[in-house]
Amino acid sequence: MALRVSGIAMISLAVIAIGCSKKTQVQSPKEPVEIEKKVASAEAVATTSTAPHAQVKSAAVPLDDRCRPIAKADSGLPVIATGKNLVLTKLMKPCITLDGRRGAEKESSYLAMGFPCTGGSGRLEIKGRYHNPNMVTILFGTDCPMATSSKDQAESVLAQALSLPSDMRLAQVTPFVVQYWEIPGMSDADVGFGVELRSSAAREGLWRKLQQQESVRVRLYGRENNWAQGEHFFQVDADVKLTARTSFTMQVVQISALKKDEILKVRERCESLEPRRNCRAVF
Secondary structure (H helix, E strand, O other): OHHHHHHHHHHHHHHHHHHHHHHHHHHOOHHHHHHHHHHHHHHHHHHHHHOHHHHHHHHOOOHHHHEEEOHHHOOOOOEEEOOOOEEEEEEOOEEEOOOOOEEEEOOOEEEEEEOEOOOOOEEEEEEEOOOOEEEEEEEOOOOOOEOOOOHHHHHHHHHHHHOOOOOOEEEEEEEEEEEEEEOOOOOOEEEOOEEEEOOHHHHHHHHHHHHOOOOEEEEEEEEEOOOOOOOOOEEEEEEEEEEEOOEEEEEEEEEEEOOHHHHHHHHHHHHOOOOOOOHHHOO
16 A cells, blocks of 8 residues: 555656656746847847948938028029129029928039129210211120129129028129110110110110210110020110210119010010011020
8 A cells, every 4th residue: 555655656746747847848948039039139220220221311411401491592593683783593403491492402502694784884886976876886795894793792792682501602603695675665676785776766865865974774685694594584674874975884773584475575576676687596
């Protein structure tokens, strides 16, 4: 009987031992698994942070930081510096901010346009007698001095007038090219850069006013004289005044960048002139 009890006890101990062994085998790997998970997680973080695309993303400058709004350009280009005889015509690196405003990238440059003869020294050609000429031609050549005599001066004027960022640089300032002209209230009109007082009303009325040191209004049409020519077509109302017997200065009164329908109307007036002019070359 004692032997039976002893055998049963030994069997029970063996079962308990086996159970404990299995339990230990199941539970013992927990710590290594958790460590492996932590190591894998750390490696994933390290891999992500050192991946090439991750570096590019972290190094990229947010759009808001690169693109700065130009308040005066909100309605588009060109931007006219009123009373300064200058127009901002092109941003070399234009952009749109995340909130939808027009602007330019940091340290970018721009182009501007000035107006010939606003710096004086415009030249007149007179056919016939001075006081009773057959025709007077007011020449608006691109070699005629502009009011802003240097690029640095033009940059300073535009930066102040248009509140441009201090690191923006004026790449080039080019003259306005007169391609067609009219004299308000007169029949005189033609293609070219020379405004001609041909009609009797112009020769007698306007020329007399000029001789009496009064200003005369002219209307000029044309484009910017650079490699980007053709982007904008301008109408410029200006006053001409003599500075000597055969020289003059021009004061810009109003500048407008014409829309397509407005350009078409000007072209129609040009094409109605007799004899016919080469209006196609202008428009």
